[in-house]
Amino acid sequence: MDFLPIFLDIRARDCLVVGGGAVAARKAALLRRAGGKVTVIAPELCAELATAVDAGELAVCARNFVAADVAGFRLVVAATDDAAINHEVAAAADAASVPVNVVDDPARCTFIFPSIVDRSPLLVAVSTSGAAPVLARSLRARLETLIPAGYGRLAEFLRRMRPEVKTKLAVGARRRFYEDLLEGSIPELVMSGREDDAAAALQRDLQAAVDESTHSSRIGQVSLIGAGPGDPDLLTFRALRLMQRADVVLYDRLVSSSILDLVRRDATRIYVGKKRDYHTVRQEEINELLVSLAREGKHVVRLKGGDPFIFGRGGEEIATLAAHGIAFQVVPGITAANGCAAYAGIPLTHRDHAHSVLFVAGHLRNGTVDIDWPALVRPAQTVVIYMGLSALELICQELIRHGARADMPVALIEQGTRPSQRVLIDTLQNLPTRVTGSEVHAPTLLIIGEVVGLHRQLAWFRGGRDEWAQD
Numbered sequence: 252m253d254f255l256p257i258f259l260d261i262r263a264r265d266c267l268v269v270g271g272g273a274v275a276a277r278k279a280a281l282l283r284r285a286g287g288k289v290t291v292i293a294p295e296l297c298a299e300l301a302t303a304v305d306a307g308e309l310a311v312c313a314r315n316f317v318a319a320d321v322a323g324f325r326l327v328v329a330a331t332d333d334a335a336i337n338h339e340v341a342a343a344a345d346a347a348s349v350p351v352n353v354v355d356d357p358a359r360c361t362f363i364f365p366s367i368v369d370r371s372p373l374l375v376a377v378s379t380s381g382a383a384p385v386l387a388r389s390l391r392a393r394l395e396t397l398i399p400a401g402y403g404r405l406a407e408f409l410r411r412m413r414p415e416v417k418t419k420l421a422v423g424a425r426r427r428f429y430e431d432l433l434e435g436s437i438p439e440l441v442m443s444g445r446e447d448d449a450a451a452a453l454q455r456d457l458q459a460a461v462d463e464s465t466h467s468s469r470i471g472q473v474s475l476i477g478a479g480p481g482d483p484d485l486l487t488f489r490a491l492r493l494m495q496r497a498d499v500v501l502y503d504r505l506v507s508s509s510i511l512d513l514v515r516r517d518a519t520r521i522y523v524g525k526k527r528d529y530h531t532v533r534q535e536e537i538n539e540l541l542v543s544l545a546r547e548g549k550h551v552v553r554l555k556g557g558d559p560f561i562f563g564r565g566g567e568e569i570a571t572l573a574a575h576g577i578a579f580q581v582v583p584g585i586t587a588a589n590g591c592a593a594y595a596g597i598p599l600t601h602r603d604h605a606h607s608v609l610f611v612a613g614h615l616r617n618g619t620v621d622i623d624w625p626a627l628v629r630p631a632q633t634v635v636i637y638m639g640l641s642a643l644e645l646i647c648q649e650l651i652r653h654g655a656r657a658d659m660p661v662a663l664i665e666q667g668t669r670p671s672q673r674v675l676i677d678t679l680q681n682l683p684t685r686v687t688g689s690e691v692h693a694p695t696l697l698i699i700g701e702v703v704g705l706h707r708q709l710a711w712f713r714g715g716r717d718e719w720a721q722d
């Protein structure tokens with residue numbers, strides 16, 4: 252982070268704007284909107300500033316700036332059109348440890364003004380740390396359309412109700428109360444102006460929450476969530492909503508860090524990843540952990556790469572929960588086959604080339620792979636092999652031995668859908684040697700079939716990603 256985002260209380264505090272033009276006027280108005288007591292220093296004032304001074308909204312010193320002027324101010328803005336004066340202001344403020352903003356000169360600023368969405372008391376501030384103000388402004392414009400105008404009113408309503416809720420409910424119960432409230436009908440009531448009805452509904456819900464917390468046998472719930480193959484954009488809305496309501500998250504190696512970043516910040520994160528050759532936390536321990544955390548009344552999120560029901564042992568985890576009478580839900584995710592195929596431009600089925608698609612686990616067990624080979628070499632079929640890297644050579648050999656064409660195209664997709672995605676295209680016969688000579692990073696997926704040949708036409712996601720695909 253280049254800057255620490257904070258919200259500053261400047262109500263009735265002295266703020267200094269150096270400059271008398273339109274830019275200075277805009278900054279002075281913004282500071283006034285936040286309740287600041289603004290003094291302007293400039294030998295001459297534009298009409299807008301002069302009017303504000305006449306209306307008693309601003310104090311003015313009609314002269315040039317001198318370094319000693321910064322004393323006593325909480326913050327300073329340098330907004331003249333003379334770079335030398337702006338530098339002087341910045342140096343004086345910095346020497347006096349007063350935060351300073353120099354308009355259009357990020358290097359001399361000790362604070363910057365974000366783009367804001369103002370639904371006071373709700374405020375959203377957006378900044379690109381000065382890198383691309385236009386980007387911040389365009390994002391702000393999108394947020395404007397996304398955040399209902401009534402949200403300010405809702406925030407104000409919740410502020411009024413807050414002391415009572417705080418005295419009646421303890422921290423955890425309080426958070427759940429507010430989360431349920433926001434999902435229910437109260438926000439609409441407030442935003443449509445029916446605040447009395449909203450207050451009555453809130454009282455009813457609050458009483459119910461108090462009753463529930465005093466007879467506290469509240470049992471938690473588990474959400475078994477498919478996090479997709481890596482690109483956070485491939486999460487479902489429901490996955491995101493539940494991740495943001497989690498008390499605790501259990502995740503494994505396939506869950507990318509950019510997805511983990513989207514989990515509620517205060518949730519406890521527990522890594523239960525498995526590596527190919529040893530298990531960090533055994534499956535039974537994970538199952539037991541899910542049960543015991545839910546018994547503590549927590550909302551437990553079990554995040555899994557791809558889809559929980561495709562080579563994810565999701566079935567076993569929920570069987571344990573069901574046996575213990577714990578509420579759960581399963582949120583499907585985009586499985587690696589779908590994600591990798593789409594991002595590599597390989598359609599899994601195709602009118603002319605493949606009428607069916609098989610998802611197969613290709614991991615080695617005791618030096619061999621337990622696969623029904625004849626089923627894999629049928630015509631007009633695409634085969635997707637998960638966990639097939641360590642047995643790659645054996646897989647390619649067996650397929651050829653059971654009748655597959657030696658020049659059948661194969662794609663090996665490394666870290667599919669992530670920025671680091673790479674696609675290696677070759678044939679069954681040559682792929683193992685190609686892979687031996689390259690550094691391959693897990694996770695990888697194999698797609699075998701005529702459809703692989705279409706990737707040249709169909710891959711849109713190329714930019715530097717498939718430097719391997721030299722065929």
Ligand code: SAH
Nearest residue numbers: 480557558563586587637638667694695696
């Ligand atoms: N439940 C997951 C699969 C878990 S098995 C799903 O539905 O996708 C783990 C295997 O999935 C890995 O060995 C690899 O073959 C595949 N895999 C998962 N994510 C992948 C990715 N981003 N790129 C390539 N392969 C991936």
